[in-house]
Amino acid sequence: MTHEIRAEEDLLSARHAVREATLxxxxxxxxxxxxxxxxxxxxxxxxxxxxxxxxxxxxVRRSGRQGLRLSVSxxxxxxxxxxxxxxxxxxxxxxxxxxxxxxxxxMDEFDVTSAPGRGTTVTAVRWNGPR
Amino acid sequence: MTGxxxxxxxxxxxxxxxxxxxxxxxxxxxxxAFTEELTERxxxxxxxxxxxxxxxxxxxxxxxxxxxxxxxxTARLLGARVxxxxxxxxxxxxxVELGLQLSGVETTLNAEQGMRALxxxxxxxxxxxxxxx
Numbered sequence: 056m057t058h059e060i061r062a063e064e065d066l067l068s069a070r071h072a073v074r075e076a077t078l079x080x081x082x083x084x085x086x087x088x089x090x091x092x093x094x095x096x097x098x099x100x101x102x103x104x105x106x107x108x109x110x111x112x113x114x115v116r117r118s119g120r121q122g123l124r125l126s127v128s129x130x131x132x133x134x135x136x137x138x139x140x141x142x143x144x145x146x147x148x149x150x151x152x153x154x155x156x157x158x159x160x161x162m163d164e165f166d167v168t169s170a171p172g173r174g175t176t177v178t179a180v181r182w183n184g185p186r
Numbered sequence: 187m188t189g190x191x192x193x194x195x196x197x198x199x200x201x202x203x204x205x206x207x208x209x210x211x212x213x214x215x216x217x218x219a220f221t222e223e224l225t226e227r228x229x230x231x232x233x234x235x236x237x238x239x240x241x242x243x244x245x246x247x248x249x250x251x252x253x254x255x256x257x258x259x260t261a262r263l264l265g266a267r268v269x270x271x272x273x274x275x276x277x278x279x280x281x282v283e284l285g286l287q288l289s290g291v292e293t294t295l296n297a298e299q300g301m302r303a304l305x306x307x308x309x310x311x312x313x314x315x316x317x318x319x
Contacts (some may be wrong), residue, residue, distance in 0.1 A: 063213050070245065088245060088276040092284065095247040099214075154248055157284035 058110045060102050060127075069098045069110050073125065076112045080123050082183055090123060090181050093158040097127040097177050100154050105129020105175060115180060122163075122182040129176075134169040192219040199231050203304050204266075205297075207239035214249060221257045228266045235304035236261055239297045241272030251286045258291045268292065271300035 056076070058069050073094040077087040094110065101108035108129030115122045134140045141156045155177075159165040162179040169175040191197060194216050197206040204227055212220065228236065238254070240246075246254075258268040271294045273281075281288065294300040298308070 063215060067211065067213050074244075085276045085279055088274075088280045089283065092245055092247050092280050095245060095249075096284075099247070099249060157248060157286070160283050160285065161280065 056112045058112070059107075060098050060110055060129075061107045063102070066095065066098050066102060070095055072110075073112060073123075076114070076123055080114055080121050080183060082123070082181075086181060086183065089161040090125070093161040093179060093181075094125055094127075096154040096158040097125065097179070100177075101127050101129040101131070101175070105131030108174075117182075120182050120184055122180050124178065124180045125162075126176065126178045128174065130174040133171045133173050133175055134167070135171045137167060137169060140167075192223050195220050197224060197227050199227075199233070200301075200306070202231075202233055203235040203237060203301070203306065204228065204231060204233045205237045205239075205301075207241075208243050208250070210242060210244050217250060217253050221253055221260075224257065225260055225264070228261055228264050233266050236266055236268045237297060237300045237304060238268065238270050239272050239300070240270055240277075241274065241296070243277065244274065246273075246277050246281055246286075248284065248286060251281065251284075251288060254291055255288060267304065269294055269300040269303050271295070271297045 056072060058072055059065060060069060070091055073091050074087060077090050082090065098110055106129065108127060111126040113124045113126070115124045141159065158179065162181045164180040166178045167175065194212065195206055195209060197204055204224065206224065224236065227233065254270060261268045269292050270288070273293060292303070294303055
């Protein structure tokens with residue numbers, strides 16, 4: 056499922072879609088909250104810093120475990136210093152600067168591809184069950 | 187919505203306390219409109235306390251957390267104390283993992299405890315003659 060993030064109301068509908076997907080994948084309430092919160096951070100990053108983008112929600116399965124993968128891409132300016140972007144307190148816009156690092160802590164797998172002028176893609180997976 | 191609250195959320199006044207809440211379906215613009223309206227109401231109603239019930243909020247991301255922290259600071263500068271009540275356990279766990287502690291924001295388990303913190307006692311008064319120290 057692909058969701059466009061072009062306007063502020065798209066952040067709300069992206070959250071709804073992710074919540075639905077977590078329910079469908081059988082996640083418990085705390086995991087649901089973690090995943091939707093991470094999605095909210097990533098979608099807002101794409102909207103605020105990337106000028107909009109897309110969110111793809113996929114159900115994934117590995118060794119019998121069910122998971123949910125979020126991929127958020129934008130065509131924005133990209134992130135020049137990824138290490139700094141993960142540091143709590145680092146921000147280039149409105150926010151606490153907890154977005155990226157915080158979202159990473161809420162998910163099991165987290166991967167960022169970015170280069171100046173080439174946009175940013177964040178892929179994050181949360182697996183159902185004990186970590 | 188004409189004439190209604192700008193942020194879409196009612197703000198009630200009980201004595202010198204404003205009582206309000208945050209809902210799930212607020213977008214960023216509504217959250218900002220809500221805090222602006224609440225700040226104006228603190229001044230207009232000469233409120234000394236603000237209770238924000240968040241028991242219906244299923245998610246607090248860094249934007250909402252920052253907004254609550256700024257609102258608390260602004261209210262304090264205006265002489266009012268903000269109490270955020272009723273955070274869901276899953277939201278609390280997620281906030282900690284996110285690295286946000288809502289520093290400076292006073293919280294209570296539920297709205298009743300929040301009102302008590304702001305000086306409202308449940309009627310009838312406790313039967314014992316002892317005051318609360």
